[in-house]
Amino acid sequence: xxxxxxxxxxxxxxxxxxxxxxxxxxxxxxxxxxxxxxxxxxxxxxxxxxxxxxxxxxxxxxxxxxxxxxxxxxxxxxxxxxxxxxxxxxxxxxxxxxxxxxxxxxxxxxxxxxxxxxxxxxxxxxxxxxxxxxxxxxxxx
Amino acid sequence: xxxxxxxxxxxxxxxxxxxxxxxxxxxxxxxxxxxxxxxxxxxxxxxxxxxxxxxxxxxxxxxxxxxxxxxxxxxxxxxxxxxxxxxxxxxxxxxxxxxxxxxxx
Numbered sequence: 001x002x003x004x005x006x007x008x009x010x011x012x013x014x015x016x017x018x019x020x021x022x023x024x025x026x027x028x029x030x031x032x033x034x035x036x037x038x039x040x041x042x043x044x045x046x047x048x049x050x051x052x053x054x055x056x057x058x059x060x061x062x063x064x065x066x067x068x069x070x071x072x073x074x075x076x077x078x079x080x081x082x083x084x085x086x087x088x089x090x091x092x093x094x095x096x097x098x099x100x101x102x103x104x105x106x107x108x109x110x111x112x113x114x115x116x117x118x119x120x121x122x123x124x125x126x127x128x129x130x131x132x133x134x135x136x137x138x139x140x141x
Numbered sequence: 142x143x144x145x146x147x148x149x150x151x152x153x154x155x156x157x158x159x160x161x162x163x164x165x166x167x168x169x170x171x172x173x174x175x176x177x178x179x180x181x182x183x184x185x186x187x188x189x190x191x192x193x194x195x196x197x198x199x200x201x202x203x204x205x206x207x208x209x210x211x212x213x214x215x216x217x218x219x220x221x222x223x224x225x226x227x228x229x230x231x232x233x234x235x236x237x238x239x240x241x242x243x244x245x246x
Contacts, residue, residue, distance in 0.1 A: 071236065074171075074172045075168075075217075075220070075236065076168070077217065077237070079236045079237060080235070080236065080237065082237065085212055085216040085217060085218050086216060086217050086237060087214070087215070087216045087217075088168070088217060090164075090168075093171070098171070099175075102171055102172050102173070102174065103174045103175065105172065106172050106173075106174050106196070107174075109172075110205075113205075113222075113224060113234070114224055114231060114232055115198050115200055115203045115205070115224050115226070115231065116198050116199050116200065116203075
C-alpha cells in the first residue's frame with residue numbers, strides 16, 4: 001500500500017482513467033479521503049462512462065478492472081480493502097444523467113457475478129448509444 | 142425488535158433519513174435501477190441501520206439483493222450482495238466486512 005494519493009489521480013480515476021484507478025486501488029481509505037478533500041468535486045459524467053465502456057469493448061482493459069471502477073465510483077471506497085468501518089468519499093453522478101449513469105454503473109458492477117456476470121459488445125454498444133444521446137442533447141442545449 | 146420500513150420507490154428511500162444517515166441512504170439507493178424494488182430501511186436499534194433493495198436479474202427467476210449496514214455517522218460497517226434463484230440463495234458476495242467482522246461488532 002502506498003501512503004499518498006494525489007487529488008489529481010483521484011479526479012482522473014473518477015473521470016474514467018483506469019490507469020489512475022489502479023493507483024487509487026493501491027491506497028487505504030484514509031489516503032483516498034485526504035485526496036478527496038483536496039480534490040475538485042468528484043462527479044461521474046457520461047463521458048467518463050463512455051471512456052470506460054470503449055476500453056471494455058475494445059479489450060483494452062479486463063472486465064475485472066472495469067468492475068472495480070464501477071464498484072469504487074458507486075460506493076466511494078475500495079471493496080474488500082478495509083477491515084473495520086469505512087467512511088466513503090462523496091462521488092456524485094452528473095445530475096442531468098443520474099438515472100442512466102446509475103443503470104450502467106450498476107450493470108458494470110455485475111461483471112464477474114455468477115448471474116448476469118458478462119456483458120457482450122452488443123450490450124456495450126447499447127449503453128454507448130444511450131450516453132451518446134445524452135451528450136448530444138446537452139450539446140444542443 | 143428491529144423496525145423495518147419499506148418504501149414504494151427509490152426516490153422515497155433516498156430521502157428516508159436525515160443528516161449523515163440520510164446521505165448514506167441517498168448514496169446507497171441512488172444505485173437502484175429500473176428493475177429494483179423492495180426498498181427497505183431497518184433501524185437495528187443500536188445506532189446502526191440496514192439498507193436493502195432487490196433487483197431482478199436478466200435471467201427470469203433470478204435476482205440480487207443489495208444490503209448495506211451503516212453506523213450513526215453514515216460509516217459503512219458491512220455491505221454485501223446476495224444472488225437469489227428459484228431454489229433460494231446462490232451466492233453472497235461481500236463488498237465490505239463479513240460474518241467474522243459482524244460477530245465482533
